[in-house]
Amino acid sequence: MLTKDWLTDAVLYIYALSLLFFVSDAASGKRKRRRIGTGLLVFVWILQTAFLLDILIARLSMPAVTLQEYAFFVSWLLVSFSLVINRFVRAELLVLLVNAVGFAVLGLNLLERPQKKIVLAPGEAAQKLLVVHVAFIILAFVILTIAALLGGMYLFLNNRLKKKKWGSSMSRMPSLEAIESYVFRAAVVGVPLLLLSLTTGAAALLVENRYSELGDEKVLLSFAAGIVYIVYLLRRMAGKVEGTRVLKWILVGYAMLIVDFFANSYSSFHRWM
Incomplete structure (x- = not known):
C-alpha cells in the first residue's frame, strides 16, 4: 500500500489507471479507451465524494483541515470539472491535463505530508x-x-x-x-x-x-x-x-x-x- 488508508490507495490506483487510458486514447485516437478512462474517472469521483462527505460530517465540530483533506477536495473539484468538460466540450487534451494536475495534487501531498493540518x-x-x-x-x-x-x-x-x-x-x-x-x-x-x-x-x-x-x-x-x-x-x-x-x-x-x-x-x- 502507498498510504495507510485503503480508500486513498484505491483512489490513487484507479485514478492512475484512468489516466493511462486517457493517454492511450490521446496516442491512438481509439474512443473505446477514452470511454473506459471516463468510467474509471467517474468511479474515482464517487470514492472521493464518499471520502469528502465523511470529512464534512467529522469536521462539523472540529475546526481543522488536514493537508490530505485539502488535497482530496482540490482533486475532487478538478475531477468534477474534467467530467463536465468531457461531457460538453470537445477538448480531450484539456481533460487529460486537468486530471494530470488533479492526480499530481492528490499524490504528492498524500505521499509526502499526509498528517499536516491547518487549524x-x-x-x-x-x-x-x-x-x-x-x-x-x-x-x-x-x-x-x-x-x-x-x-x-x-x-x-x-x-x-x-x-x-x-x-x-x-x-x-x-x-x-x-x-x-x-x-x-x-x-x-x-x-x-x-x-x-x-x-x-x-x-x-x-x-x-x-x-x-x-x-x-x-x-x-x-x-x-x-x-x-x-x-x-x-x-x-x-x-x-x-x-x-x-x-x-x-x-x-x-x-x-x-x-x-x-x-x-x-x-x-x-x-x-
Missing part, C-alpha cells in the same frame, strides 16, 4: 470567516488552474500554427478563439472567488486584531496575484492587446498562486502544522 481560528466569528475563506480559495484555485492550462494550450497551439507545424494532438484542441473565450470565462468566475477569499481572510484577521499578519509575505503575495488577474481582465476587456500577450498575465498570476501555496510552511498566516 482555523478559535473565535466563532473569525472561524466562520475562515471557513468561507478556505472554501473560496479552493474553488478559485481549481478554476484558475483550468484557466492556466487553457492559457498554456493557447500559447502552444498559437506557436505551432505560426511555425506551420501541425500535429495529431492539435486536432484534439478547440480553436484559438474558443480557447481564449474559455480562459476569459474561467477568469471571470475564478478571479472574483479569489478576491472574495482574500477579503474574508483579511476580515478574519481584523476581527481577531491580528493586524500585523496583514503584512505577512503570504498575504501580500496573494493580493499581488489578485492584482495580476485583475490586470488580465481589464486588458482583455479593453481588447487592445494581442491574445498571446494578455494570456501571459494568466500564467504569471497562476505561478504566483503556486508559490503562495508552497510558502505555507514559511508563513505565520494559517500555515500547515
